[in-house]
Amino acid sequence: MKKSVFLGALTVAGLAATAGAAATLDDVKARGKLNCGVATGVPGFAAPNASGEWEGFDVAVCRGVAAAVLGDPTAVEFVPTTGKTRFTALASGEIDMLARNTTWTFSRDVDLKFTFVGVNYYDGQGFMVPKELGVSSAKELDGATVCIQTGTTTELNLADFFRVNNISYEPVPIETNAEAQQQYLAGACDVYTTDASGLAATRSTFENAADHVILPEIISKEPLGPLVRHGDDEWGDIVRWSLNAMIAAEEYGVTSANVGEMSAAAGDNPEVNRLLGTEGNLGEMLGLDAGWAKMVIESVGNYGEVFESNIGSATPIGLSRGLNAQWTEGGLLYAPPFR
Amino acid sequence: MATVTDPPKAEFRLSMLIYDTRYRSMTIQVVALIGFLLLVGFLISNTVQNLATSGKTVGFGFLTEPAGYDINQVLIEYNNQNSHLRAAFVGLLNTLLVAVLGCITATVIGVIIGVLRLSPNWLIARLTTVYVEMFRNVPVLLWIVFAMAILIETLPAPRAFRGDDPEATMKIFDTVAITNRGVYVPEPLFSRSLGDIHLFGTSSMNFDISLDLLLIIAVVVASIFGVRAIKRNADATQEKTGKRPTTWYLTLGTLVVPLLVVLVALGFHLGYPELKGFNFQGGTYLRNSLIALWLALSLYTAAFIAENVRAGILAISAGQTEAAGALGLRPNRIMRLVVLPQALRVIIPPLISQYLNLTKNSSLAIAVGYMDITGTLMGITLNQTGKELETLLLGMLIYLIISLSISALMNWYNNRVKLVER
Numbered sequence: 001m002k003k004s005v006f007l008g009a010l011t012v013a014g015l016a017a018t019a020g021a022a023a024t025l026d027d028v029k030a031r032g033k034l035n036c037g038v039a040t041g042v043p044g045f046a047a048p049n050a051s052g053e054w055e056g057f058d059v060a061v062c063r064g065v066a067a068a069v070l071g072d073p074t075a076v077e078f079v080p081t082t083g084k085t086r087f088t089a090l091a092s093g094e095i096d097m098l099a100r101n102t103t104w105t106f107s108r109d110v111d112l113k114f115t116f117v118g119v120n121y122y123d124g125q126g127f128m129v130p131k132e133l134g135v136s137s138a139k140e141l142d143g144a145t146v147c148i149q150t151g152t153t154t155e156l157n158l159a160d161f162f163r164v165n166n167i168s169y170e171p172v173p174i175e176t177n178a179e180a181q182q183q184y185l186a187g188a189c190d191v192y193t194t195d196a197s198g199l200a201a202t203r204s205t206f207e208n209a210a211d212h213v214i215l216p217e218i219i220s221k222e223p224l225g226p227l228v229r230h231g232d233d234e235w236g237d238i239v240r241w242s243l244n245a246m247i248a249a250e251e252y253g254v255t256s257a258n259v260g261e262m263s264a265a266a267g268d269n270p271e272v273n274r275l276l277g278t279e280g281n282l283g284e285m286l287g288l289d290a291g292w293a294k295m296v297i298e299s300v301g302n303y304g305e306v307f308e309s310n311i312g313s314a315t316p317i318g319l320s321r322g323l324n325a326q327w328t329e330g331g332l333l334y335a336p337p338f339r
Numbered sequence: 340m341a342t343v344t345d346p347p348k349a350e351f352r353l354s355m356l357i358y359d360t361r362y363r364s365m366t367i368q369v370v371a372l373i374g375f376l377l378l379v380g381f382l383i384s385n386t387v388q389n390l391a392t393s394g395k396t397v398g399f400g401f402l403t404e405p406a407g408y409d410i411n412q413v414l415i416e417y418n419n420q421n422s423h424l425r426a427a428f429v430g431l432l433n434t435l436l437v438a439v440l441g442c443i444t445a446t447v448i449g450v451i452i453g454v455l456r457l458s459p460n461w462l463i464a465r466l467t468t469v470y471v472e473m474f475r476n477v478p479v480l481l482w483i484v485f486a487m488a489i490l491i492e493t494l495p496a497p498r499a500f501r502g503d504d505p506e507a508t509m510k511i512f513d514t515v516a517i518t519n520r521g522v523y524v525p526e527p528l529f530s531r532s533l534g535d536i537h538l539f540g541t542s543s544m545n546f547d548i549s550l551d552l553l554l555i556i557a558v559v560v561a562s563i564f565g566v567r568a569i570k571r572n573a574d575a576t577q578e579k580t581g582k583r584p585t586t587w588y589l590t591l592g593t594l595v596v597p598l599l600v601v602l603v604a605l606g607f608h609l610g611y612p613e614l615k616g617f618n619f620q621g622g623t624y625l626r627n628s629l630i631a632l633w634l635a636l637s638l639y640t641a642a643f644i645a646e647n648v649r650a651g652i653l654a655i656s657a658g659q660t661e662a663a664g665a666l667g668l669r670p671n672r673i674m675r676l677v678v679l680p681q682a683l684r685v686i687i688p689p690l691i692s693q694y695l696n697l698t699k700n701s702s703l704a705i706a707v708g709y710m711d712i713t714g715t716l717m718g719i720t721l722n723q724t725g726k727e728l729e730t731l732l733l734g735m736l737i738y739l740i741i742s743l744s745i746s747a748l749m750n751w752y753n754n755r756v757k758l759v760e761r
Contacts, residue, residue, distance in 0.1 A: 084722050091393060091727070112725035113394050133498070133617075143616040145520060150705070150714070151722030156407045159419040170618065171409045172520075172628075173708040173719075187496025188519050188627065190617045230394055 449644025
């Protein structure tokens, strides 16, 4: 009896694994829920709010994809992942996509067999120190104890930075942002290093945020974006163009407030028409409804709205748009044409 | 008149494989074997197929590539340009360090608690019962995290030691600094060091052994042999003349003088920790992560060992204690000379499995950021290279080898101390 249950479970697991490799879209539709990997809790990017609902900048990407595919931004099963577990979770099919402050690097794209569908936040690695230490530059950190999340690109950048500048440090490896925060505040490490956006997010939760400074050095490029598994290009396209729809919507002035009106009938901008499905058949090409992009914008808003409501200057996190402004405003955000 | 005929010779029929007890057990084994092989085959082919579908190849070439990450506690030389293999080796040594330290302290605490739990003193017996039940019934991971949280939150940060009127000061004549990053104690230094032996050349397994340490160990071992010789001599004299010569000054001299001579010859002195820059520099640095892990694993496992010890002692008949008492032995000598030696045969086999548990539980190290083999090879290396299958297989193999070695060693010891049966 025991053995047959075990064998049965193995067979099911085997079947699930093989089925997961292709046609993620069909799986998601059949399941009626999108499994989306997010961080275990970075305020502003991905964290459950007081009523237990996931909120944040990365969470909005998940909700956007769910809206495009299932027509329901709440049809998402959020799977919290750590820096260490995220890739295994994606590779094994436990999640359909990962939207978790993950840096697009060559080896992750090529060697780890993932497809980065775009960049939703252009970031760089920074350092945060208590003001009382009197440090004004990262180059003065010789001999410092540094809290660092393991299994991240920041860990490798950190090693490179200190090696190149010929100074030493003492790494304190930790698993999650929350642990890092605890150790940093208790003084068990002098410095906390991660992506500058993450530092700002973490600092925003401190009681005395003003007692901590983020050093001017940005020691790396960290293009953060959602990713999917290699080998299912159709699914990759859906995630990629859901993100692009949010970026393009901001460029064309489509917001969650006016999208209903603009998608009611074809307007005078053909690109907006194609985006919102009043012209052409882009939705059909993706295997989705014609109103897929409208659903995305209606339910989560365009890129600018998502930015401002989660991590923008009006929020406690207080990030300025900087590199993440539209290309028309001197930033790097540039959605390929919808045609 | 009845004739007895031989019973007809049974012919072999296929159904006998099931119904005949002579063959049935064999049939079941063959079926089980086939089933097992099918299962293994299925798992392997499934893995290969899934890896092929996701476009991954299996290979161990990544082990020779530069690791790129730093490790805080290194027992051998390591920098982030060394290979993943060396990083794994560093992690392995860290695992072994905490396992050895943990096994020693757990045994000491366990034996004491186990004996005390049988104490006629009501209060002591109850207190130790509370200890045992408390540690046995809470998962070890919680103890590890708890120990770490206490160390971080209650101890002063190094910056508290700074300034003219610091909030915290160093303990024991200003030689030991206890901070929330760890404990800094004076380190032994030699001004006329003999240098190191370099083992395994330039391979990724190379490591240095300090000649000073080897010399000191050799001298201590030689002293112990000397002490034994003195004792044998005393025994012989006692048997011959009936008087035992006074040997304590000889024993003490043999133990202390050669060691002192060697230490002076090597120019032994202590290096004290000093607050410089962000941290204390100099001295030996015991990281919080090591202390928390060591402490939690020791206390947790000690609770189980205490139960083994108690069971072992209860297995010895009370008559033995009474007989020893009748000979005039004092209670602590009865325990040491009569009860414990006999109890060992009951204690040691379960003790082996406690050592194995402690070693395997040390893989929870990452919870407090201790870089053991799970943290390096199966943690960061796995994550940076994406070689889940290879790193996990290697990790399992390494733990298997460690466990089997402990088992072999302890079984050898068990065979030495168990009752000789004739």
